[in-house]
Amino acid sequence: MGSTPAGAGTALVLGGGISGLLSARELASAGHQVTLLEAGTEWGGCVGSHTVAGLTMDSGAESFATRTNAVAGLAAELGLAGSIVPPRPGGAWAQLPDGPRELPKTGVLGIPANPWDPEVRRSLGLFGTLRASLDRLLPASVGTSDDVISVAALVKARMGTRVLERLVAPVVGGVHSADPGLLDVDMVAPGLRNGLRRHGSLAAAVSAQRRARVASSAHKGLRQESAGAAKAGSAVAGLERGMHTLVTALVNDLRTAGVVLLSSTPASSVRRTPEGWRVTSAGASFDAALLVVAVDGPSAVELLEDAVPALAGRKPPAGPDVKLVTLVLDKPELDSRPRGTGVLVAPQTPGIEAKALTHATGKWDWLAAAAGPGRHVVRLSYGRVDGAGEQPGGPETDAELLAASLHDAQALLGVVIGQEDVLDWDVVRWQGSLPFAAVGHRARVAEIRQACRAAGDLAVVGGWVAGNGLAAVVSDTIEEIGTLGR
Template identity: 35%
Template sequence: MIASGDVAPVSAAGADVIVVGAGMGGLVVAHDLARAGRDVVVVDAAEEVGGLLRRGTLAGVDIDLGAESFATRTDAVAALVADAGLPLELVAPRPQGAWLAVATDDGVRRARLPRRTVLGIPADPEADDVVAIIGADGAARARDERRVPVAADAEPSLYDLVAERLGVRVADRLVDTLCRSVYSRPAAEARLSQLHPGMWREFVARGSLLEAADAIATGQRAGAAVGGIAGGMWRLPTALAEAAASRGAQIRTGVAVHAVRADADALEVETVSGSLSARHVVIATGPAEAARLLAGAGASTRSPAAVRLVAAAIAHPALAAEPVGSGVIVDAALPTAAKALTHITAKWDWARAATPDGIHLVRLSARDAAAGTLATADEVAREVSILTGVEVAAADVVDLVVQEWTDAVVGAAAPDDLPAGIHLAGAAAAGTGLASVIPHARDLAARLDSALAASLPSSSLHTHPVS
């Protein structure tokens, strides 16, 4: 059952599991546990399910105002859609790929993202598409990789690792630029082992970033390692919530949680509509909200970062040529308000088919979410002009939507001092992206189901049919 407002009562003994947060992590846990016959209640302060997968409307077209694609390095999304029987069509982006805009002494340089890179680390630094970005000098420095031993327990930042071995051109123009765009944080605040465990394992085994990238890079065009859903990614949590509810999960939106409390006898979730008890509580919110709730439950906390997205409908014939393919990722050294641009109607066939003739949909990610930039047609037109090379005027911007996410980006690692019975799901626990969030949530659901089975006498086990 999905409803807004008051939380439905649970049994005197409480629910098996209460999930706080109806984003993808929380919904996956709820779906798998409900299908196993467990009593699950999901509460979320927002009026709609989905978390960071949010729907907006631009020029009459439903679009994503959160994540608009998912990494295909695992089959997590495809397996979930098939396993849950979700009525969704998985799609690939159109084949032109993305570009990179970097700052040089001669101004803005736009070039296609290289085919054979991993997190911007090139398999062949002297490939033409790599040299087009880092120059011949940068390529020569990278080819002369410095193989300094790195202990697994003393891993440097991704930026330092790449700069030391391959040089600052690769670190600045490729790795840091991609890290800021894809993960919303600089490479100096990330670790290779966190962002791509497979690449880290290859690096440790081979002692070379170039050889590790060569072993992993596929040679596909840039951007090919992602997929989407016809009509938008926002359809995924909507369909999953309906599937979970059909299997017995109680899903309540518009219900704020004041506190999660753990004592010797029970776990309590205090909501705006009253208190609920459960054997287990899963916190599947953004990192700041998770930190607030965990502080009340006696665990350590951490800080989030914000994200600001701006979607615009632009009527300009030159954009039909798709001058930067499916979009452009922006070098941090380039003085722009945007760190990335997605040309939505160039990237997705479903968006192109749904959009009125002559209109192009673009999406900009603000470099500084707190600055309030990209709020006007003038500002959007300026950024699109810089990043695409097409002279767009404010009058060409026919519609504009701004979405701010104040609790979106994970910083430090998840705490390991959680009270008994309290668990974390979602990006705050698994890291960024559905390729990480979904497997983590499914594993957590399986462990909770086993724990519940072990702790309950056979006469009290639920016998809900599995559909």
């Protein structure tokens, strides 16, 4: 096969996940002729779909954080403003070693805005609440003086071990699939330490972020509870019929704009040319003046390190492997939503291998209506990185995952669930695709991006540089592509 010639107004994007699709859209809007290469057969990356028991639903990300207008604004531009929906009220629970607890009024990573709230006290006990209250008496320098600090170190220093183990660890493990001792707080909770410096305590910083989120949600017209009463898990929204509809709208928009979309076209090499960049894929070559690499971190550095020698030795670690089991159950006993929108599991909880359970039909009205009376969708996720940086052993085969999910769903929901209740089920594997924002990762990302900018007409985007979650990815991608070629 021949090569696609480069021109001054040409751009090439590698990777068809959300960051790649959005990069192509931004470049096309700026007047570039864009070609997008995707190694797989599907678009959207971790924002995918599958059909189980006749229900088409999300196979990956199913919501977005409402702390910014990034995702809602993109959805509106794509004609989906009327499809934005909040989850049902009620919030999530935590499974602790001594039993289930409703997650209290928290704002960021499970950190309480008020340690003396009755729900927080029930989780922490009197001693834990007293220790957490010391946060307001400590100088603001505690937890903010170091250039880099983990989530665990910040929470333990400000509020103590009970807050870390009983509130923060379940949330961080469920959302980021990692021990909070491994994660850079500035990557997974941007602005939190700046808020601590400004307001004088971690609780006050959390409270300020919650007020900002509620105000943002109100501005977007989303139904939310008040800042003082909002439940854990309520600072998100979704799309009616699923987040995967955002991918469909993006792809349609790109085709309308004339973007060339090539699936099953993995990039094998990247090199500099006098005109810009040349990418080789299965005997074909593609030339463009601008290049955007929107694949996972390890793959991005591997592709670019020959063309950009400054990247040598800067390959980031892969994210944790996550297995998502979806069960469609005929179980009217779940109509009462016994655990609200779902359960996050504290890592030290014995006898449960799942890190989180989402009661999807208990969370989203549109899915409950599609499922019908007495039918419920439950999603359980497996896989996390522990405090030693290892991925603990757990169920691997589909059969093992089904057995574990039935056992864990029964334990977490408090309802007898057996194989006879399963109408259909599916397993989706995300291998290394979840961003792993380890301590030191932010500095490594900054160095990688600086090396790419110095190479000229090159950008790297995606969750591994932006942080976990659609809101972070969308905001970062738009900002980064806006500077490309300048």
